[in-house]
């Protein structure tokens with residue numbers, strides 16, 4: 001009976017703990033580093049609108065489905081999918097969905113850790129007062145000095161991975177709750193402070209227009225795919241991270257309400273980050289499509305100009321590191337849980353193995369900014385390729401399969417038992433979205449892109 005299954009890895013102490021942990025997973029570099037630069041590269045307004053639409057009609061339903069599957073299976077995504085497939089009379093090959101998630105998690109963490117390393121490096125650069133009175137040219141120079149030095153990047157990447165694996169080895173619940181409960185609100189307040197600066201000193205209206213006035217002439221199938229991929233990435237969907245967090249969720253928590261809360265918080269943080277960054281971008285004549293260095297080149301200018309900037313800037317990068325930390329943990333948790341369940345390893349051993357593997361793959365991202373910056377595979381650098389492959393292909397495919405399993409292959413009785421929404425309007429809306437809109441939406445985006453290629 002699924003109702004009595006418990007997780008061998010423990011359970012969150014409360015519903016709030018789950019919301020905090022899932023928010024910790026969702027809010028990270030994706031919101032503050034990636035959202036602004038991807039929005040900038042894809043023309044702003046229309047991209048943002050499509051992104052928000054993807055969060056609401058594809059993201060939230062898939063998040064509910066992932067949490068639901070996780071809580072019912074109570075194991076690593078691989079074993080959860082296998083168990084549930086058996087219970088529902090489906091092929092054991094559904095375990096492959098869990099495997100794809102583990103692979104996606106490794107690939108994402110390998111570059112995530114390198115970028116989080118940049119944030120770590122900026123904690124120290126800001127604290128040292130390096131950016132006091134900085135100009136745009138100077139911050140660009142500092143950034144380029146950092147990324148062109150593989151040794152530095154490797155050192156920061158190593159440090160961040162060690163931090164991540166230490167938490168994973170100790171068990172996800174310990175520490176995570178406190179970190180998210182106090183640091184996330186702190187990050188939010190600092191972002192608001194930056195928006196305040198952008199309003200006072202930047203081209204705020206220009207920034208607003210860029211982010212919220214859609215120019216549909218800029219919409220291509222590729223832009224839609226990027227927006228959808230960003231929604232999956234930012235909400236941590238499609239690889240089992242939210243599924244495994246759901247597997248630690250107490251039975252009485254409302255899946256719908258918690259999912260909507262997490263998705264709203266995540267989206268709010270991304271939009272506010274955009275509002276803090278673009279007015280500064282325009283004020284200093286920077287390019288919105290500058291790419292992955294965007295926040296590292298713009299925010300230090302703001303910190304360099306505002307009173308107390310070295311202090312606020314240091315605090316900001318510390319909190320950004322924390323946000324990245326709580327996200328990174330969820331990227332390896334499915335793999336670690338599987339190693340513990342099926343191989344009988346300790347969490348410590350599992351974390352060390354996963355950490356070393358990720359470290360090696362991460363070198364590819366490190367070199368793609370310097371030694372290998374001229375090499376292109378399918379027209380992209382190693383980092384770009386990994387990012388594209390995971391966000392825009394693997395995560396949406398994972399999400400599509402999750403929607404199909406939850407919407408079409410599970411008995412409706414099982415779904416209802418787990419979601420506990422009876423026959424409410426909300427339930428029927430969810431079911432409609434998961435059965436029709438999500439699969440058709442993701443499918444159409446893929447088909448369109450394939451045609452263009």
Ligand code: TRP
Nearest residue numbers: 026028029030233234236241327
């Ligand atoms: N959502 C996180 C961010 O925005 C990154 C992340 C954590 C993630 N876990 C994930 C992305 C699982 C995809 C899948 O920074």
